[in-house]
Amino acid sequence: MTAQIIDGKAFAASVREKVAGHVARLKQDHGLTPGLAVVLVGEDPASQVYVRNKGKQTKEAGMLSVEHRLPDTTSEAEILALVETLNADPSIHGILVQLPLPEHVNAELVINAIDPAKDVDGFHISNVGLLGTGQKSMVPCTPLGCLMMLRAHHGSLSGMDAVVVGRSNIVGKPMAQLLLGESCTVTIAHSRTRDLPEVVRRADIVVAAVGRPQMIPGDWIKPGATVIDVGINRVPKDDGKSRLVGDVDFDSAVEVAGAITPVPGGVGPMTIACLLANTVTACCRANGLPEPE
Numbered sequence: 035m036t037a038q039i040i041d042g043k044a045f046a047a048s049v050r051e052k053v054a055g056h057v058a059r060l061k062q063d064h065g066l067t068p069g070l071a072v073v074l075v076g077e078d079p080a081s082q083v084y085v086r087n088k089g090k091q092t093k094e095a096g097m098l099s100v101e102h103r104l105p106d107t108t109s110e111a112e113i114l115a116l117v118e119t120l121n122a123d124p125s126i127h128g129i130l131v132q133l134p135l136p137e138h139v140n141a142e143l144v145i146n147a148i149d150p151a152k153d154v155d156g157f158h159i160s161n162v163g164l165l166g167t168g169q170k171s172m173v174p175c176t177p178l179g180c181l182m183m184l185r186a187h188h189g190s191l192s193g194m195d196a197v198v199v200g201r202s203n204i205v206g207k208p209m210a211q212l213l214l215g216e217s218c219t220v221t222i223a224h225s226r227t228r229d230l231p232e233v234v235r236r237a238d239i240v241v242a243a244v245g246r247p248q249m250i251p252g253d254w255i256k257p258g259a260t261v262i263d264v265g266i267n268r269v270p271k272d273d274g275k276s277r278l279v280g281d282v283d284f285d286s287a288v289e290v291a292g293a294i295t296p297v298p299g300g301v302g303p304m305t306i307a308c309l310l311a312n313t314v315t316a317c318c319r320a321n322g323l324p325e326p327e
């Protein structure tokens with residue numbers, strides 16, 4: 035039996051629709067327009083694409099989208115000054131500084147200069163600490179999207195064995211915290227993990243966030259497990275073009291898993307949808323209004 039495909043594209047469309055509905059109500063009932071500011075430093079081509087998509091979807095949801103595109107020669111002090119201006123701007127509820135930043139800029143310093151209440155990426159040290167201690171925080175968008183899909187598929191995740199492969203600050207670690215918050219038994223695997231296939235084989239939920247094309251084959255997957263593939267890897271095709279693949283070997287995993295997210299069309303679309311949702315949440319919190327569910 036082949037796995038159920040978790041359609042991230044459709045799920046993200048439903049999240050965006052809910053966000054747009056909430057934005058319309060905030061405007062109508064409270065005269066508020068949630069505002070998201072994105073800061074892009076330099077010419078990184080992937081970042082340019084992300085920022086363009088973020089801006090487009092922010093506007094489509096009826097929100098204010100502000101973009102600050104700065105040359106890669108911009109000094110750390112200038113970026114910090116811009117962050118301060120955005121922190122003080124009441125029309126801006128979410129601030130996102132697109133990573134990576136140029137090498138001469140201390141990314142941690144910049145991220146930690148963002149007002150934690152406006153930190154819609156959830157990377158500020160205060161939000162990391164709040165998430166780690168199970169308190170209300172801004173949750174990083176990619177793991178939040180993964181969790182939403184898992185919850186929608188399973189309902190309760192309580193007691194399930196979850197293995198997160200990858201321990202980055204932006205995906206692996208917050209994903210593990212979220213799953214722990216759902217009362218999963220969580221293992222975080224990484225490049226030094228011994229016998230990774232055996233570790234993955236005991237998981238009811240596998241979240242792969244490694245950045246290695248098709249590294250996890252189907253025979254590492256426990257029959258019936260749910261597989262969330264965060265990886266986005268571009269690999270060459272025979273015709274000289276390229277295609278996107280995940281960290282999981284989809285063709286073999288789909289034969290074993292109970293449910294699986296495809297790449298593309300799985301986790302990716304959920305990330306921006308969650309960014310929009312976080313911006314609405316930040317706007318509600320800033321104005322003492324009930325948050326969207």
Ligand code: NDP
Nearest residue numbers: 176200201202205224225243244245264265266301302305
């Ligand atoms: P990082 O490079 O920051 O982290 C990769 C992690 O994988 C590290 O913890 C590393 O371990 C671990 N790892 C590397 N090699 C192995 C191995 N052979 N076995 C086990 N673990 C290994 O990546 P990110 O977390 O930023 O991203 C991961 C993937 O997710 C990438 O493909 C990225 O493009 C994608 N991504 C997708 C997003 C989306 O919106 N869908 C958003 C963000 C990322 P160690 O710590 O020991 O080095």
